Amino acid sequence: MSTSSLLLALLGDARLPSGGHTQSAGLEPALRAGTTPAEVPAYLRARLRTVTRVEAGTAVVARAVAAEGGDLDAVEAAWAARTPSPALRANGRRLGRGYLRVLQTLWPGPTDDRARHWARPVVLGLLAHRADLCPVDLARLVGYDDAQTVTAALLKLEPGDPLQATAWVRDLLPDIDRMARQLAPLRTPDEIPSGGAPLIERWAQTHDTTTERLFSA
Amino acid sequence: MPETTKTPARAMRLGVAGPVGTGKSSLIALLCRALSDRLRMAVITNDIYTDEDARFLKSAGVLDPERIRPVETGACPHTAIRDDVTANLLAVEDMEADFDPLDLVVIESGGDNLTATFSPALVDAQLFVLDVAGGGDVVRKGGPGIARADLLIVNKTDLGPYVSVDVERMVREGSAAREGRPVIGLSRTDAASIDELVAWVLGMLDTHRSGDHTPIDPGPMAPHTHADGTTHSHTPGRASAAAGPGA
Ligand SMILES: Nc1nc2c(ncn2[C@@H]2O[C@H](COP(=O)(O)OP(=O)(O)O)[C@@H](O)[C@H]2O)c(=O)[nH]1
Ligand SMILES: [Mg+2]
Numbered sequence: 001m002s003t004s005s006l007l008l009a010l011l012g013d014a015r016l017p018s019g020g021h022t023q024s025a026g027l028e029p030a031l032r033a034g035t036t037p038a039e040v041p042a043y044l045r046a047r048l049r050t051v052t053r054v055e056a057g058t059a060v061v062a063r064a065v066a067a068e069g070g071d072l073d074a075v076e077a078a079w080a081a082r083t084p085s086p087a088l089r090a091n092g093r094r095l096g097r098g099y100l101r102v103l104q105t106l107w108p109g110p111t112d113d114r115a116r117h118w119a120r121p122v123v124l125g126l127l128a129h130r131a132d133l134c135p136v137d138l139a140r141l142v143g144y145d146d147a148q149t150v151t152a153a154l155l156k157l158e159p160g161d162p163l164q165a166t167a168w169v170r171d172l173l174p175d176i177d178r179m180a181r182q183l184a185p186l187r188t189p190d191e192i193p194s195g196g197a198p199l200i201e202r203w204a205q206t207h208d209t210t211t212e213r214l215f216s217a
Numbered sequence: 218m219p220e221t222t223k224t225p226a227r228a229m230r231l232g233v234a235g236p237v238g239t240g241k242s243s244l245i246a247l248l249c250r251a252l253s254d255r256l257r258m259a260v261i262t263n264d265i266y267t268d269e270d271a272r273f274l275k276s277a278g279v280l281d282p283e284r285i286r287p288v289e290t291g292a293c294p295h296t297a298i299r300d301d302v303t304a305n306l307l308a309v310e311d312m313e314a315d316f317d318p319l320d321l322v323v324i325e326s327g328g329d330n331l332t333a334t335f336s337p338a339l340v341d342a343q344l345f346v347l348d349v350a351g352g353g354d355v356v357r358k359g360g361p362g363i364a365r366a367d368l369l370i371v372n373k374t375d376l377g378p379y380v381s382v383d384v385e386r387m388v389r390e391g392s393a394a395r396e397g398r399p400v401i402g403l404s405r406t407d408a409a410s411i412d413e414l415v416a417w418v419l420g421m422l423d424t425h426r427s428g429d430h431t432p433i434d435p436g437p438m439a440p441h442t443h444a445d446g447t448t449h450s451h452t453p454g455r456a457s458a459a460a461g462p463g464a
Binding site: 015016017018019020021022023024094097098101153156211212213214215216 | 265266268272288289290291292293296297300301302303304306307
């Protein structure tokens, strides 16, 4: 019996202790740079077409490579090449370490020493392989988590109705699902999408040297 | 990409909790001043909105500024020390790797309220700081930190006369609430009290190194009564569910 959809719920839950509460998915610096709360739905879609697609594609490919006993360093390199901001790469690797704790505690097994330096989507791919989360659910997880991270952070940063934020995520679900089904068949690092969002990358750089901030990135 | 060749030594991890303004940062500065020539130390702060605590400690000049790092908590300082310790734990590991070997890593919680205590997944020992200016009855109000932290600090005893608090009585009531666990009445103007604190930390470090100390969990928010007369306790999961995603 497949428990993939329940695993998706477990891993997509904000209460998963992997360090997610320190993240705004770029929203904090975006607001600082002049993005308005009303533009958040557009911000969510922009991420889903660019940086989130890279993350989700990387995770799916990492899962496939892990399943074949391949070299996850190559997947990590492909992700890094698609993530120009050093701050975002450092943050992604910190998040990777958070998920590595989840992996090693909940689904223990022999893990490459280099895993400590892998970015979140690479570790998530390995986790999905070990925990038996199917590729499409894995891509859904990345898309869903990104949207929830943005909207949960919005509630901490700006006044607003929490249900409105939830409605925005709900409205995005068909888009997340479409992305997930497109990405699920990916197998090799060169197939990982490479869309970028230069403003998001630049804001991340600014945020990295900002001292008064609620979120790491 | 950094490659670690050996696993860094594990330092004793000491948590400092307690409400905002009770003197946590000041106490950490006292510890650094007294111990940094004897122990290899590092400090992690959990500021809520700024790196104020980290800056205060850096400017106090009591420790190499490189060894003081702030961690962002996404406006959830209680989550960062209890429900999801990931960010703090990674910061501790980074400190241990960057300044290997370390003897002591002190983690200051972002002051929150009376109920926030550290998870044993993050710290080996913790102290809880109150101050006399908060009123003599705070110790009687209790809570997991007051009742069961490894050490309770009643800080700013020098202010007792100005706020009409009987300091000795407050310390005595603290000891009673803690069933004999240690309480120290502290003031930065009272050298003997600082010595007592330093001795406690050194003693804890010895116990920790000998493997005789088991990290305790003071426990979650205590059961409490609401205006409608119902009494209940918050399990960690339900508490965070009620507070919203990631809270
Ligand atoms: N009178 C007195 N004031 C103190 C003492 N320790 C700290 N304070 C003051 O209490 C205030 C809050 O201290 P701080 O360390 O920032 O508290 P934190 O928010 O718990 O970190 C500051 O103005 C300190 O100068 C003390 O022993 N005596
Ligand atoms: Mg402080």
